[in-house]
Amino acid sequence: MMRKLVRCKINGRDTETVVDVRASLTDMLRNEYRLTSVKKGCEVGECGACNVIINGECFNSCIYLAIWADGKEITTTEGLVSADGKLSAIQQAFIDEGAVQCGFCTPGFLLSAAEAVNSGKDYSDDELRKVLSGHLCRCTGYEHIFRAVRKLTAQQQKP
Ligand code: FES
Numbered sequence: 001m002m003r004k005l006v007r008c009k010i011n012g013r014d015t016e017t018v019v020d021v022r023a024s025l026t027d028m029l030r031n032e033y034r035l036t037s038v039k040k041g042c043e044v045g046e047c048g049a050c051n052v053i054i055n056g057e058c059f060n061s062c063i064y065l066a067i068w069a070d071g072k073e074i075t076t077t078e079g080l081v082s083a084d085g086k087l088s089a090i091q092q093a094f095i096d097e098g099a100v101q102c103g104f105c106t107p108g109f110l111l112s113a114a115e116a117v118n119s120g121k122d123y124s125d126d127e128l129r130k131v132l133s134g135h136l137c138r139c140t141g142y143e144h145i146f147r148a149v150r151k152l153t154a155q156q157q158k159p
């Protein structure tokens with residue numbers, strides 16, 4: 001089995017570990033760093049449960065090799081929480097809008113939402129639905145999730 005050193009920044013912290021060259025980024029984050037907000041759903045790039053932000057852009061980490069993360073900056077949902085344990089605005093919006101049911105899909109949605117909010121772009125409703133369309137929620141909380149993200153992106157646009 002071939003193994004390789006991967007050095008990257010995860011949630012603001014410099015890390016290094018040796019991984020199987022065939023390992024997915026999902027497995028590296030969960031098994032080496034215990035970042036269990038990164039969920040294993042379909043594992044074929046369809047459901048968005050394993051979504052993480054890599055260098056500012058969302059990716060399904062189940063179809064992203066761990067070795068590709070070398071030199072990159074990765075954010076998981078754990079990284080949205082501030083050092084003193086305070087939830088980010090997007091997490092609070094999900095709570096306020098009742099956008100969480102079983103929570104399995106939530107970390108993936110949160111990171112796509114964070115990417116949209118951080119972009120500062122003025123999304124139309126349709127564009128925002130498209131941003132969120134890469135995620136499946138079995139509890140069918142889509143409208144609440146949409147409302148939470150809409151609320152935050154709208155706040156961003158206020159002068
Ligand atoms: S687990 Fe990666 S997209 Fe479903």
Ligand code: FES
Nearest residue numbers: 102103137138139
């Ligand atoms: S809240 Fe259960 S899968 Fe989305």
